[in-house]
Amino acid sequence: xxxxxxxxxxxxxxxxxxxxxxxxxxxxxxxxxxxxxxxxxxxxxxxxxxxxxxxxxxxxxxxxxxxxxxxxxxxxxxxxxxxxxxxxxxxxxxxxxxxxxxxxxxxxxxxxxxxxxxxxxxxxxxxxxxxxxxx
Numbered sequence: 671x672x673x674x675x676x677x678x679x680x681x682x683x684x685x686x687x688x689x690x691x692x693x694x695x696x697x698x699x700x701x702x703x704x705x706x707x708x709x710x711x712x713x714x715x716x717x718x719x720x721x722x723x724x725x726x727x728x729x730x731x732x733x734x735x736x737x738x739x740x741x742x743x744x745x746x747x748x749x750x751x752x753x754x755x756x757x758x759x760x761x762x763x764x765x766x767x768x769x770x771x772x773x774x775x776x777x778x779x780x781x782x783x784x785x786x787x788x789x790x791x792x793x794x795x796x797x798x799x800x801x802x803x804x805x
């Protein structure tokens with residue numbers, strides 16, 4: 671399965687879905703004109719990958735790193751759709767780790783992370799405070 675890579679633009683985040691490394695990364699701001707069109711290929715590829723028979727949980731975990739600075743409501747809906755796919759895969763035994771990074775002075779992103787994290791039962795969701803160097 672081919673990986674997906676969308677570079678960051680003024681209105682859309684960097685989005686990398688690397689199946690060989692079993693990871694997804696989303697960084698930046700997300701307010702594309704059409705969030706469904708932007709996130710649609712990601713949802714489709716991720717759903718196909720997580721549903722494949724090889725995803726029986728026996729190999730290394732699938733990692734998701736999110737470093738969001740801002741997102742609009744339609745992007746939040748797309749993130750929820752991604753999270754629902756990940757939680758469904760975790761319920762089938764795929765080990766899912768989601769890291770939600772935020773700056774210590776960004777209470778809004780911290781609160782969004784807390785809210786999203788409450789929806790997970792099987793996937794592991796971690797709130798991670800970024801240091802001064804952004805890591």
